[in-house]
Amino acid sequence: MISEHYKRQLMKEAKQLDVALGQASELGKLVQEITDEQIDKAALEFIKKLGILTKNQTLASMEQKQEKVIETLYKYLGASKVDGLIQDLKESSNVSLDALLNQLDELVGLEDVKQQVRDLIDFNQIQQLRVKNGLKKSNKTMHMAFLGNPGTAKTTVARIVGRMYKAIGLLSRGQFVEASRTDLIAEYQGQTAIKVKRLINRAKGGVLFIDEAYSLTENDHSDSYGRESLTELTKALEDYRNDLVVIVAGYTDLMDQFFESNPGLKSRFNTFISFNDYSLDELVQIFSYTCIQNDYVAEDQAIKKVRELLQTILNEQDDHFSNGRLVRNLFDDITVNQSKRLSKLTGHITKESLMLITKEDVPQDGELVFIEQ
Known part of the structure; x- marks a missing residue:
């Protein structure tokens, strides 16, 4: 209350x-x-x-x-x-489709993802044109599943898609609502459906993004609250299909299992997009962009050392590699090291010094603090 x-x-x-x-x-x-x-x-x-x-x-x-x-x-x-x-x-603010397409194109890598998103925009615009000309449109839902490891820009692409759909008139508002298990499941019996309805009401007109959707039924089909949440969610997928996009996301293998155990839910999703892991060159490019966005400049030797470190990590990666998230954590390690180096200097510290990342700031493999796999 x-x-x-x-x-x-x-x-x-x-x-x-x-x-x-x-x-x-x-x-x-x-x-x-x-x-x-x-x-x-x-x-x-x-x-x-x-x-x-x-x-x-x-x-x-x-x-x-x-x-x-x-x-x-x-x-x-x-x-x-x-x-x-x-x-x-x-x-939900108005942004042109061209501007949003530029935002999509500026993302590192993800060429297959970008093409699928463009195809979706083309398809939906043609469907709208068919309706204007008195023709039947496709009965496909707008709901999607994004499959892939963490740090592959699934959330970023979901935000852009929502705003694109607003720009072409498919969604009335285009806002982005992100949710996890705790947002969809209540602590007490009978409260979960109410919680899901409130979340749906907030997301109507835009995108509801559910990360790690498989966590709703993570207890081998024994989670009654999770089942209650899925029942209410499945109903909303159909009831509000014309002004709501639900995007579920997570690891490919776990999402496959999730849909196999919930065939009624899977039938509501028509679009499945796979987000591949980044290559070494793409990871280095993401690191360089992160530096620029945060007012840092990495010298060539620092970039070389970052590349070597990332190559070592790639050689040891498992099936759940954290991609861009790993780069962000590496960047955090490096900026901490830079701060420690600068704090030992005597005299005036220039603006250029505050921006510069040197090879000494890049940790050795065994010195990583923030990186978690």
Whole structure:
């Protein structure tokens, strides 16, 4: 149950802001609609309206009122809830298809994945054109399964796909909602279905991304809560197929087992995309991009040493290689080493020194701290 105390406080402050803005209690009405049953939808509309009404206001008194309302909203719903809703708004903002295709193309490797995504866009645009011309369209669902090891950009591609579908008119909002077992299964009997419904309501109009989906039934078919979650999820896949994309993801072998044990669920998915492990050259390229994105410059000898280290790790990899995640962890190791090296210097440390990664910063294989396989 949401706190009634903070709801009353939020209502009071929202009405005061309405008066100051000359609005007919629009914010106040939206606060009234924020209930346990429709918290995400109503709160999202409240945040959106608050931004629209106040974005052009420059008076200090108005800014103070707005800040007070936002502060109370955080107390009312909690920081994680409000931050998640704000992220939903960002995800659902309008971006052109061409811009999103460029984002897809900029990803390292994944050529087969990129082609499959382009094929999906082409297919769906033609289906829309058929409908406009009075022809029947395909009955395929939009739901997908992304198969592959961690760190292969499955989450990133899922975000882009959602926004692409929004750009071509398949989805009404295009927001991205990420979920795991804990988001889909409750602690008490009878609560799981309610939890799944709330998550679906938040994701409608966009993408629901379920990572490690096989964890829902990880206890050899004995997890009754997991079964309850899957039953509700399977129903939603059909009920909201026209304005919801559910993408399940995880290790290829475990996802295969998951679908084999849930044939009714598998039939709701028409698209299966495999994300292959990165090659050595691609891993080095990801490392270089990570440096650039974080305002670092790696000297040539450092890049050479990174390549040699990654080659050693590749030679020892198992079936569940962590790919880009490994590169990110290696980057963290290197920046820690760089900080330790710079802290020993005397005198002024230049901007160039703060940016430079040297071969001394790259750890030996046995010195890795953050890397986990």
